[in-house]
Amino acid sequence: MSYVLEINNLRTYFFTLRGVVRAVDGVSLKLRKGETLGIVGESGCGKSTLAWSMMKLVPPPGRIVSGSIKIDGIDITRMSESEVRRKIRWRKISMIFQGAMNALNPVYKVGDQIIEPLIVHGKMEKEKALSVAANLVKAVGLPEEILERYPHELSGGQKQRIVIAMAMAMEPDIIIADEPTTALDVVVQAQILNLMKKLHRERGISFILITHDLGVVTELSERIAVMYAGKIVEYASADEIFEKPLHPYTQALIRAVPRLKGDIHRLEYIPGTPPDLRRPPPGCRFYPRCPRRFEPCDKEEPPLQEVEKDHWVACWLHVRR
């Protein structure tokens, strides 16, 4: 079986003056070529840190401490920065950063911002870069004239499309989209998700969609990884996650999603807050908030086990000894 992405026991910590933040703490996951993945979890559980790790762009004082990240079978954690820049980043895997649409440079025209990486990383002539940029904006459903405009002249949805076009520039196999729809209203959100779906279908791009909103993730993701406090607690197909969630945290997240149709249920929130990642609780990190905890939970950490084919869960309720 060939995987485009294979993460094994990854740990990425922030070494702050106030302690070591274990933001990603032993994450493993595999993604097959052409598959889309959703990574969900509450704020602060390490989603962005996991994404930065995959790009090898963890900001200081953070760094990858151990584990491996294989892209097309090659471990990028062992590569030099120049090799990552030449062969991997933007070319094989690229990223739409959280809040990127609001970080477009206000003083440059959209077109100039798209062609810059093509000239710098892609070593293209300006003429060629401009024609590539024109194709990119068309691919994300925008008219070519938009290249002549400034970011403040664009709507939120248009800006997000530009940011997606920029991530596509070097034709990567994988695009990580970190909260790409959070700042948008629901109608535009749906349009952006549809666009990503279309790009996935037509160009075979594997999207990794990061969101705190389980409602958003189902549209696009074939597989879903549920993250809690730096760890993956459940990993399965989107259907399994919704129909047969096994981890009490996943179950709680699902109960917190508003639904438009189907059984009307009371919207519940998850009591308590995620732990301080400088001092996570012993055992299962969710146990202080878990309605189904029992005696092993606060003592020993549950392993992430494949309990059914392609359905992984880390919970003592499901551990087979």
Ligand SMILES: Nc1ncnc2c1ncn2[C@@H]1O[C@H](COP(=O)(O)OP(=O)(O)OP(=O)(O)O)[C@@H](O)[C@H]1O
């Ligand atoms: N530059 C940094 N320096 C120190 N700690 C950091 C830094 N960036 C993130 N962290 C910490 O790492 C942990 C994980 O943060 P991260 O941003 O990865 O979470 P997230 O799941 O993306 O949250 P959100 O949904 O709010 O975007 C948090 O405890 C956060 O405070």
Ligand SMILES: [Mg+2]
């Ligand atoms: Mg984040």
